[in-house]
Amino acid sequence: MAQTSDILFEQALAKGTQGERLTAAEAGALAAAVSPDRLHALGRAALANRRRRFGDRATFVFNLQINPANICGARCTFCNYAASKKDAHVYVMSEAEILGKVAQLQPTEAHIVGGLNQVWPYERNLELVRRLRAQYPGLHIKAFTAVEIAYFAKTAHKSETEILAELKAAGVEALPGGGAEIFSERLWRRHWPNKIGPDEWVRIHQTAHGLGFSTNATMLFGFGDTWDERIHHLLTLRRAQDQSGGFACFIPLAFQPGEGNFIAHGPTPLETLMVLAIARLVLDNIPHLKSYWPMSGVETAAAGLSWGADDMDGTISEEKIAHLAGASTPKGLARERMTETIRMAGFVPLERDGKFGEAKTKG
Numbered sequence: 001m002a003q004t005s006d007i008l009f010e011q012a013l014a015k016g017t018q019g020e021r022l023t024a025a026e027a028g029a030l031a032a033a034v035s036p037d038r039l040h041a042l043g044r045a046a047l048a049n050r051r052r053r054f055g056d057r058a059t060f061v062f063n064l065q066i067n068p069a070n071i072c073g074a075r076c077t078f079c080n081y082a083a084s085k086k087d088a089h090v091y092v093m094s095e096a097e098i099l100g101k102v103a104q105l106q107p108t109e110a111h112i113v114g115g116l117n118q119v120w121p122y123e124r125n126l127e128l129v130r131r132l133r134a135q136y137p138g139l140h141i142k143a144f145t146a147v148e149i150a151y152f153a154k155t156a157h158k159s160e161t162e163i164l165a166e167l168k169a170a171g172v173e174a175l176p177g178g179g180a181e182i183f184s185e186r187l188w189r190r191h192w193p194n195k196i197g198p199d200e201w202v203r204i205h206q207t208a209h210g211l212g213f214s215t216n217a218t219m220l221f222g223f224g225d226t227w228d229e230r231i232h233h234l235l236t237l238r239r240a241q242d243q244s245g246g247f248a249c250f251i252p253l254a255f256q257p258g259e260g261n262f263i264a265h266g267p268t269p270l271e272t273l274m275v276l277a278i279a280r281l282v283l284d285n286i287p288h289l290k291s292y293w294p295m296s297g298v299e300t301a302a303a304g305l306s307w308g309a310d311d312m313d314g315t316i317s318e319e320k321i322a323h324l325a326g327a328s329t330p331k332g333l334a335r336e337r338m339t340e341t342i343r344m345a346g347f348v349p350l351e352r353d354g355k356f357g358e359a360k361t362k363g
């Protein structure tokens with residue numbers, strides 16, 4: 001038995017290093033990299049794979065995260081961001097505040113996500129996008145998770161396709177990957193039963209791909225999920241990408257327990273690096289892999305560049321979601337710090353645009 005898993009592990013590394021497709025059994029064998037020699041071999045294979053694709057380049061984007069309001073009644077058990085109107089940490093941004101932030105920071109990309117609420121209903125969000133597009137024709141607008149798209153459809157009495165088509169016409173170019181959590185029926189029923197599950201999440205992204213959107217995919221891990229569930233999540237995404245081809249980037253999200261959450265600790269840095277490496281080797285058809293520093297911490301995210309990641313996300317001015325969930329990371333990383341962090345990790349920093357091309361630097 002041990003021999004079979006050794007063989008599968010070695011096969012997975014050899015194929016993954018060359019960028020070849022792994023079988024489900026080989027993908028599963030990677031998760032058994034618990035001994036030091038196996039861990040090093042896993043990291044080396046992921047690094048070789050990322051170097052074949054991207055050389056020593058590591059990208060980041062100058063972006064602004066806009067979270068218009070945190071009012072949300074979905075009651076996902078892990079969420080420290082959502083609030084009711086009476087909570088002390090509730091907030092609602094106005095259009096003037098949002099447009100003021102964009103005018104002040106002049107980001108390359110705006111990333112807009114929020115809670116499920118009628119304070120910022122669909123039409124108000126749609127109008128915000130129209131105004132941003134009118135004022136900033138070059139701004140890359142990545143907005144609204146599949147969970148929000150499903151909520152907009154339900155509350156505006158339109159189909160998801162209509163919602164997506166209207167958002168596209170207004171100026172949205174990409175969907176963020178949030179809301180997928182982890183593709184596990186077991187964990188969905190227990191932790192986020194009031195929002196869409198795995199099949200609906202995939203369906204909405206594939207509908208978006210059909211309309212010409214590029215989308216991201218995420219995976220929340222480190223909150224009681226198993227390695228089998230993580231591998232299942234990756235294989236589900238790989239299959240969906242074979243069918244619709246619109247995923248630009250995969251982003252593992254290290255769970256942030258926050259205060260009073262149902263577990264005391266999120267994943268260790270080593271576990272985060274393993275997830276990155278395995279994702280790099282399994283997701284042969286999703287181009288980019290992001291090391292997301294607001295959740296994992298800057299140091300682990302920088303180390304992630306040697307474990308398969310090619311992107312550090314962005315400067316993320318004003319990020320609220322991970323920080324209300326208790327993340328102790330800085331709220332925004334200046335361009336200079338991002339560049340220096342990437343260099344210190346041994347890679348060549350490149351500021352990118354929202355579509356992973358080279359940014360037209362604004363200084």
Ligand code: SF4
Pocket residue numbers: 072073074075076079080081082114115116147192195
């Ligand atoms: S995770 Fe999203 S949908 Fe769930 S409670 Fe928090 S804001 Fe609402």
